[in-house]
Amino acid sequence: MNLPIIDLTVFLVYVIGIIGFGASFYFKKRTPIDYITGGGRLPAWALGMSIFATYVSSISFLALPGSAYQSNWNGFVFSLSIPLAGFVAVKYFVPLYRKLQSPSAYAYLENRFGVWARVYASTCYLLTQLARMGAIMYLLALPMNALFGWSIPLIIIATGIGVVIYAMLGGIEAVVWTDAVQGVLLIIGALTCFVLIIWEMPGGFSQVYEIAHEQNKLSLGSFSFDWSQSTFWVILVYGLFINLQNFGVDQSYIQRYLGAKTESEAKISTWLGSLLYVPVSLLFFMIGTALFTYYQQFPENLPIELQSFENADKVFPYFIVSTLPKGLTGLMIAAIFAAGMSTLSTSINSSATVILEDHVKKYLFPKLPKAVEFKVLYLSSFIMGLASILIGLAFNGVSSALDAWWALASIFSGGILGLFLLGVLTQSESIIPAITGVICGLIIIAWISLEELLRAYGWPVLELHKNLAIVLGTMAVFIVGFVLGWMVNRVRAI
Structure with a gap:
């Protein structure tokens, strides 16, 4: 299947534009602290959109609809834990880190327990980010492979290099401002796609609901206390602990707390980013369910190789390219890349910060000149980006990227x-x-x-x-x- 010129143009203009916009912040940095926290002068709304866009990676944009298409809304229970974790963050975590004023999330652990705690925590964080970035890069490659037959390894390599360029050169300001743009785009793209799926159904939304209800596709999972299965309670508890970890000890969040002008604005950005994700994640599950009902009505529109639930992550991108009007297809593909690129750039920047602050400066070369600190940040960004590309290649072939990521997140935590x-x-x-x-x-x-x-x-x-x-x-x-x-x-x- 060939991508029409108008869609290819929309997609390429977006990707090139984002890379150029992000890289332009290379000329605005004055000190390493500008690279890490933006000098504490970033507006609350932009930081909030950045937190939101970091949550909505391609894991959300593709794996959540895939999960809903494959089973039900059990995965949405994860999102229900976010408001509680956000409350704890605003009440305790934001004031704590604003008071410490250390660029590293793990300096506190060293102050409390010694050097070993900082090394241990920062190392676990780097491993977690590598797993996260690998899963995201793989999910970014899926739509292009399913739609156009392009090589998954080639797509992973190309998109990885593109994100590394602007994340490495632009620092946290590039990450936050590109996240703000990409957050808006992915919301518009998801809403547009959902409306068009409903439009294609002969009976509209009521038909979608009727079929989904009959097939038990709206279930949040079993409410039994069987802790060996993916029940409502297992996902809720898991989500609470993962989100508390995100807000409490995740370097990328701490950098955003410090990037705000005041503590009050840091709290506002935290609430904005966390609460916005809940309805948007619900939208992704609604898309997956709507796709299921659509292909129940029109099974002839879905290729045989995609009818197996093992390929659920590929159904949404197939719908995008086979059903959406020209121009909108390019916009939706750009939205998928926006979701992935925002999280990738965040992980690259925060990982480079951890390498500099928690390893190089702390234990190898404590008194580095600022020019050398910049070089370490650039080199660390490049190395983490390259390593994540390799991890992404290793993900090729997994049956459910969402399950694989959740398992790795637990292990590396x-x-x-x-x-x-x-x-x-x-x-x-x-x-x-x-x-x-x-x-x-x-x-x-x-x-x-x-x-x-x-x-x-x-x-x-x-x-x-x-x-x-x-x-x-x-x-x-x-x-x-x-x-x-x-x-x-x-x-x-x-």
């Missing part, structure tokens, strides 16, 4: 949130409770995540859903650390 909460909510000055808690947390995470391997060797398994790895790992870090810290304090008091 390493219970960092538990360590952070241990620092904030306890007073123990000994590092032994924290180290012991982390070790116990890692054991729990490995025990849940490596269930198939353990079962193959006849070892006992916990029979829990893999998404619970981050939940129980975080709880293990905090509970073990809290109890041991209390015991240490009691012994010292005797």
Whole structure:
């Protein structure tokens, strides 16, 4: 299938324009702190749109409709936890980091527990970002491959290089302002697509609802307390812990807290970004469900190779290119890329910051000249971008990118949130409770995540859903650390 000239033009103009716009901020940076936080002069609305656009990656734009098409709205339960996590962020996390005024999210952990905590947390963060960027790049390649037969590896490489260029050169200001533009575009694109799907249905929205209800496509999942399945409660608890980790210890969010002019504006941006994602994610699930009903009515419009639920992530992009009017197809493809590019650029910039602040400056070369700091930031951005391209290539062939990403996010989280909460909510000055808690947390995470391997060797398994790895790992870090810290304090008091 060939892309019409008008659609190809719309798409290319957008991509080239975004890369050029982002790269133009290269000429506006004066100090490394401008590269990392924008000098604390970014407006709240732009930061809020940036937080929102970071949430709405291609994982959301493609995998959420794919998940709804394949099963139901169980994945939407993840979004329901965001407002609560946002409240905790505004109440506690934003004031804490604004007070510390450190470019690194992990300096606090060093102050509380020592060097090992900062190295451990920052390393887990870098691994998480590599997994995230790899999943996003793969999902960006899916529509082009499904629609035009272009090589997935070639698409991953080309789009990865494009994002690296402006993220590396422009710093956080390029990330935030391009995110603001891309956030608007992806909302318009998603709304337009949903309206057109409804328009194509003979019975309109009521027919979509009727078919979806009959097929149980609107279910939020089972409300049973079976913790081995993807129930409502499993996804809700998982989402709460993941989102608390995002707001509490994710470097990219902390940079946005510091990028605002005042603490009040930082809180506004946090609320804007988090609350906007909830209805937009609902829109993506509605798109997936509407696509299911559409192809139930018109099965002849869907190629045989896409009728298997294993290819659910490819159905939405196929609809875009086969059904939408000329011009709108190019806009929608641009919206898909907007969703992915915004998150990729954020991950690249925050990862470069972590490499500079938490590793190079802290332990290798503490007194780097500003010119050399810039070089480290540029080189780190390039290396992380290159590594994410390789991870994206490794994703090629997975049946569900959303499930794969969620599993990797749990594994690489390493219970960092538990360590952070241990620092904030306890007073123990000994590092032994924290180290012991982390070790116990890692054991729990490995025990849940490596269930198939353990079962193959006849070892006992916990029979829990893999998404619970981050939940129980975080709880293990905090509970073990809290109890041991209390015991240490009691012994010292005797």
